[in-house]
Amino acid sequence: MPTRNLREFAYRRLLLLLLAALCAGQVQAQVNDDWSNATVIATLPFSDAQTTSAATTEPTDPESICFIGAAGSQGRGSVWYRYTTGSSDEFLSISTAGSSYDTVINVYRGSPGSFQPVLGGCNDDGISGVFQARLSGLRLRADTSYSIEIVSHGSSTFGGSLQLAVASAPQYLVTRSDDPNPALAACAPGDCTLRAAIKSANTTPGAVIVPAGTYAISLGSSGEDANNGGDFDIRAGMGIYGAGPGQTIVNAGNLDRAFAVDPSGGSATGRVTAIIADLAIINGGGPSFFGDGGAIRAYDSGGGNLSNDFVALQRVKIGNSRSQLNGGAMALSARGMIHDCEFSANYANSTGGALTLGPSFGGGDTTIDIVGSTIANNQAPSSFSGGGGIKSTARLRLTNSTVFSNTSGYHGGGIYLTGTGNADLRSSTIVANVARSGGSGTSNGGGLRVDGGAMNLANTLVANNTTGSGAGVADDCTAGGGTLSANYSLIRNGTACIFTGTGNLSGSDPLLDIGLADNGGPTRTLALLAGSPAIDAGNPAGCLDRFGQALAFDQRGQGFPRSSGAACDIGAYERSATVVAAPDMPVLASASDSGSSDSDGITNIAQPHLLGTCTDGDTMTLSVDATPITPTAVCAASAFDIVPATPLADGMRAITVTATRNGTTSAASPALDIVIDTGAPAVAINTGPSGIVVDAGATFTFGIGDGLGAECRLDASSFAACSSPASYSGLAPGPHSFDVRAFDLAGNIGTDTRSWTVAAPSAPATPVLDAASDSGRFADDGVTNAASLVFTGSCVDGDLVQLYDGTNALAGASATCSAGYTINVAGLAEGAHAIAASVTRGGLESTLGGALSVLIDRTAPAAPTILGPTGPSASRVDVSGQSEANADISVREGPTTLCTALSDGNGDWACQVQFQSGGSHSLTATATDLAGNEGPASNAVVIDVDLIFASGFDD
Template sequence: MSQSRAFLRAQQRRRDAEQRREVRLRRAALGALVVAGAAAPSASAATFPVSNLADAGAGSLRQAILDANAAPGADEVTFAAGLTGQISLASQIPVADALTITGPSAGGIVLDGGGTTRLLDATAALTVSDLTLRNGDAGGGSGGAIAVSGSPLRLTDVTVTGSTASRGGGVYVSGNSVEISGTTMTGNTATYSGGALTTDGNSSVVASDRLTISDSVFSGNTSAANGGGVALYDNYVDTLVQRTTIDGNTVTGNGSSFEDGGGIWIEDTYNGRSTTVRDSTITGNTTPDAGGGIAFGENFYGPTEVVGSTITGNTAAVGGGVSMADDEPLAGLTAFAVRNSTITGNTATQTGGGLSIGYASGSSDGDTAVVGTVLAGNTASGGAPDLFRRPGHTGTITVGNSLLQDPTGATFTEAPAGTVITGVDPRLGALADNGGPTRTRLPLVGSPLRDAGVASGLTADQRGRTRTVDIPGVADAAGSDGTDIGAAELQVNAIPTIAGPASAAVDEDTPVTIAGLSVTDPDDTGAAGTATFAVDRGTVSLALAGATGNGTGTVTVSATRAALNAALAGGALTYAPAPDSTAGATLTVTYDDGVTDETGTRGTAVPRTVTLDVRAINDAPTLAVPGAQRTVAGGSFAFGTLGGNAIRVADVDATTVSVTLVTGGGTLRLPTADGLAFQEGAPSGATRLRFTGAVAAVNAALDGLAYTAPAGRSAPDRVDVTVDDQGGTGAGGVLSAAAAVPVTIAPTVTPAGSPVLCGEPVVLRPVLTGTRVQFTGVTLPAYAGRQVEVRSGSTVVARTTVAADGTFSRTIKAPPKRRQASVTYKAVVANTGSPTYRLVRRVTMTQEGTRLTGRLRLSRQIRRGTTGILYVDTSCGGRKRAAKITLARDGRFTATVSRPSQGFAVYRVRIRVSRTLVTWTAPLIVLPGSAR
């Protein structure tokens, strides 16, 4: 070391000796105070309560401490439950015997020196927790709030603020171990060193002594000389600063060369003891000399490290981030190491914006290693912005598995070779709360820091998160073990997985529970994820709160993984196949845990597919039959589509069906037997028919099925219809359907001297076959041999003769397709002397009991409000007035009429349209309760 530097060091040691003399004098004075004010000694250690906020007297903190001083052994001072507020001290309180001062766990007790006195002065072991110490003033001495000489100090969850001293504006400890945790020291001032805290060791320590600062904050403190926030000097113990923030502290300068360490200054470590700054953030600190963030002075005779820490935004003349002046050579060891740290955005007004190694003059021979560290974005007006070796440093500087953005002016050895990234932006996010006790800068997406470093034996990053995390899809850089360079290791969201069966059996038309599905997520946070269940055929439902889309092809739900798995295990997921379909389906399950990890990757599971195999199940046939039918004894009618009374069968999965038709006496005739095989009866006429055939052939035969009532019968009959599918095409056996069609038979009544119908038209049951229309008329036994006309409207389309049994039939050419749905055919039996009626318009009437309703199609002349007369035939050619009617808006009318004395009645409507024109509607046979 140069002569000028030696002179300065000697000057500092003289100052240190003066400070130690002050400690000895203070210890002697404290002993006298204790003797003068102590109570009688107690037989054993005790707890002394504080019951008020007074400065002195019974129940005061001062009295409790004096009583504890006088009692042998380690004692404790506590505060009465519910006691909160400020204790204003007029003078310092001496602590002469081992003492623990325990404040309320909720806080609320403040010791205030009013800016005129130190608060606590200890010459024995002192432990303080859950208190606020403020506005202490050592009056030119050390330790504005607390001074401890030759004894250990432990602070837990303590706040020290607004205090002033020469050294250790807030706290000063000499000659023993220090443990500080969960403590905040802010706004304190030292006129010399250690704005918040100064420790000053001596050679009388034992191996168990240590200096530890954990989970604490040193912010906004000021000193004139070394250590704007913290000054740790003459350390004969292992020194550890961990999970601590040192932020916004300042060395203002005093005109000497001892103006180092804007945030923290550490110097002189002996006996091979280690010095470590770990998992901490040093930011926004300033000094006019060396080490804006951290200044390591000289005489480090043990390993010294900065590990897993973020040092950013600090300012100094040299070593804006970190300065290591004198790391002594260690046999077989690296004297100074910076491992897995982030040193960025620091400023040097001279050289070494990020990291400076060595004295300005003199020699410092220890070796330095920079491993897995970011040195980037630092600036230095005099050059070497990121890394600087000062003149006189003779040790080696190795850099490996690191990013050195600007190597200008840097002298180092790359080891291992090819592992240092240079000239590249590290792509770091801003300093922020990224989890953990201290703020960090995370690599951004695409950062070259990813998977380019080495873990160096670390298992956690600065935040306490897992290290190493090898990022999928990012190739490890040369020499890397997959660790990220820097203090923060990007965490990868473990991708959830979906477990479940490869397939599931489903019965046709039968909903089934899909069992065996579950979601696993190794780093489940308990937050809601999103699951979807989609099928390409059929529908799916999930009985879980928040599920949407139930009964459709896709269900979506947002729920915690635990809730989702519980629902799935409980049978909440059901699948319903498409109706009457045996086509299989695929269920696709997706899950997103809702987390986008620090690499920008979303936690989306690989979709799980389940093949749904649908087993064919025999579907029962269906049967459609009309309502009750009516005819007269010996009369006939046909079941058919054009008549609106068809019998039809259907079966979605049967190729052949069997049909059984049975009556109670009436005769059944089929218009066709094509494609049918008969087991009972003949298609030409029988009371019981049983046949098989394809569904289409069966329906063709039933369309036109004729029923003939027994002659002379008036008792009701019925047609029983049964269809079975002969086992269909699936499992389940033979299924069938059955129905009955009641048939009302009115007796044939022939009025004396008059034919039954007297020229009235009879509605036929035409059957359309291809391009022909086949008629099967009602039976007219009273008109055997008489001629009958088949009319469409007023046009006679065919003439035929009534057979001896009263039947008649005729085949004509079918009308065009566009008219087939609206054509009505009528048969009129000629009757000499019967009146002739002009067919103008059709009327529909229905009689139920004595109430008759009808509807007439309106026109310009026949409209709402038109009145008319309802007549009923009395005999052939005769009629009588039955009721007056008025047409409603839709052409409807109602009338109350007498119950027919015979089995049927014929009604007519007459409308007077003008003075000269009287129009009659086409007369219709209206049986009681029937509709035509």
């Protein structure tokens, strides 16, 4: 029995044993073993832990496209989950990290019998060093139900401890189209290049959002694998999403390729799922580029992990890219899905003018699906090259696709299949390709060259291909080995290929259009002309995909149904009796395009006017993210204007329009990508004054979220551009307010405000005249004759103290408070002074505190007069006189003070002298005022003292 049959027998026997165990109650049935009882994921984030050892594989389980194993492998022991998106597109991360067994993640739309793999929704072992899977940045469309299948990968171990985590993926919005030197360290809100976004996603995997614009590579050179220069290195699973191939353009500038997936020489993450969608790549590689993959490389020519990676392209156009080795547009040894893409005018000097696919390494199995795509006008001109369009050693599955006018210098002008490769070509068109004379003097297979493996054609048209130079010789297929089969296909000249099968046409002119044209849909196609033998000559059961399900549409997609007649047409193009051309892309009315630009497609108007041209009488239907909306409009005056009845959800919205005429609906127009953004920027004042503050200055820090720039104002002033921190000074006491606002691209305004009150510091206490400066009779009367006065007082440390005389600030009479203040004031004039103090804190000066009255008197009083006694006196004599009022009087005889007195308010004074000796005594008097000024001595008065006379009387 063949090995494969033995494996199938053992596997079926195991299933029977499991079923028997279930019937005997020995094994508990898996709760979510079948799609019909899938566990519903209601909210994110979601986690689930369960043992899946009892999980089985149902006949309706779909094929896992990234599974490492035989063709059509389903994996082992599936469990199912279901998640339905909300009103906006979502980006998910799905991980089985922490599980005890080898897992594969698959994501599908549809149900058993009609499962459709989600682009990029497959990963096998995405985490380095362990055997668990991870998807990051997977885009799910709005209002759509998705099925998540976890299968066991292994020939002997089925299931185990499963740890599943599903969460919203980080999003990195690119805001800059340049590639600065040095490169940005990471993607920051409002400051993010494409390189920085990919660098951040390499660290924390997620979705990179690339708006419309041209993104040129200008930093560094080829051969660098850490994403610091040259090509953009995708080192972890992520999704990269543009605004459409006509709007988002990555220009490699012939400096390097555009993208390298899991680059060799870098710290590869094991098995990466990389998704690139809705953009164009131009000028990859170049004449001097000796690397595989002119625009994209996920290729390991020497073996390794890359054959286990997964690359998904959707609505990507690659042109004018060049490699001196393999794959002018892309070299891919990883598994992959290529949907609705176009590869044109690319060049490879070795193999694969557009695509080099495979080989698989390390026992891997490289399966690549190309659906709804065009490979045209590419060349691999070397004399020993192969595959002007595609060279494959992989398992290639080409469906609803066109391979046109490619050139090889040797084998396979259209497709070259060699090595272990197999090819399954369904409902595809292989036309006008050329294999020129090679190094051996001969060339083979203008359309198809098969040198090994197996090639199967179904509903496929192969015609008008040639070999040799000049006009060439008709040669649609040449086989040097391998197994060939064809069913319901048109092969005009395939005598060098012996196909087995039924329903084929040979020798017939297919009657094709003269060249590729925009016949609707995302890619150019080659139309069948009226009377073509390919019309209605396909399989009577319908044009079937690789799952055996009838194809709903031809290469152009929605609006171009298959089987319009008795049977479907052969080739990628279905000719219908009535063809309604797809309308042009709708336009967002400038009045509905809010924000700083009325043409950038970013608006906060959720019900915008959407305009377009049309044919009068057609019914125009808008679709948002592929979901039709109301109302419709009947075209009049070659135009329509539709306002959605329901507000569009925030986020990037793909707007298409179809035209319906006489019951036939066109294909959808090219998508208008607009961004609905009704959320204001998250403007927030983080720090700054509030309440009551004693500070004439104010500094505010703030953030503006996704705002384009800040505007600030103080109080009632006008808004002006500003940045954080914003500082102000010289604020007057009283209430104040600070406002900051920011606008985003949609014109939304985010604001924040802060109010506070500026208060001056309290007035200080009355200054004190230092006792040492208060001369005269009293040390605290404020009357002094000092030339320099010292004032002290209490205050708050750090305050600036200023002394005033009345309302005039005294020059040089200030000090910074430190445990009080001491200020020396010189130069005050004689007279009365009112000394007060103020304090300044935070730029604000207080009012004056209490005033200290100071009288400065530096003028000595006049000499007093001695009025008595007169004549002879006894030993005790009363001396009297007059002087300045309130003066201190000293009566002296020579230097000796005999008595003192205080003159009254009239200047009268008197004191008693006790003489100790008789005779004549000469007395003088001096006056000292309150300030301590002593005047001159009075005129001398002579008094005769008779002690005997005095003693006699005394007796």
